[in-house]
Amino acid sequence: MDLALDIDISPRHLSFVETGRSIPGADLLMQIAAQLDVPLRTRNTWLLAAGYAPRYSEQGLDSARMAQARAAVQRLLDTHDPYPGVALDRHWNVVLHNQAAAALMALLPASLSAQPMNMFRASLHPQGFAAYTQNFDEWGSYLLQVLQRLMLNARDESIVALVEEINTYPNVQALKQSAPGSAMAAATEPALLVPCVLDLHGQQLSLFTTLTTFGSPRDITLHELCVELFYPSDMQTEAFLKGRV
Secondary structure, three states, X not given: XXXXXXXXXXXXXXXXXXXOOOOOOHHHHHHHHHXXXXXXXXXXXXXXXXXXXXXXXXXXXXXXXXHHHHHHHHHHHHHXXXXXXXXXXXXXXXXXXXXXXXXXXXXXXXXXXXXXXXXXXXXXXXXXXXXXXXXXXXXXXXXXXXXXXXXXXXOOHHHHHHHHHHOOOHHHHHHHHOOOOHHHHHOOOOOOOOOEEEEEOOEEEEEEEEEEEOOOOOEHHHHHOEEEEEEEOOXXXXXXXXXXX
């Protein structure tokens, strides 16, 4: 009833649509999808299932039509230097990055840095960034939560396969067997954010992350693209990163 009132149709009509007794128009489908914040990829699936043409394009990031958007994202990443920044697709594969991120990616073995480099795999694999992560209990738990939400929301076979692979990592298995929240409980004062703390051959870096998306996309690629920017969470890290310029 709440959904019907929100999109200004009768609950009876919506019930008929839900049970298949009534075939919805394309505009009604899009009203429902917008109210439920359904991803653009799924909206196209709904339209096709109801016998309508898809409304949303899916341009490759390297296509001519995406040149301005791609340039804007790259400009954002380059401006963020000397702090690391990457652009991620719907599977969290790195599609763009800046020089600071490239320096971190150079630490990875070829098997993990090969294109497309997946951030979950690179961060959680025992030979990846996990080998440098000092607070893996906290940071790894955060990444596993994000990955679980992504799998439930996307319902994508590739993401399911990625989850299954990551669950075989011995460090991830050990993390799941440890007491939940133990790392946070050990802290004398709760942190404002969960940082990623890396020990790079004796140099400790502490970074927190932000995620940015396009505000009004009408293309599936842009809708699913996000920019992850890392910032120093202490003065030592800031001084080190600025000193690399």
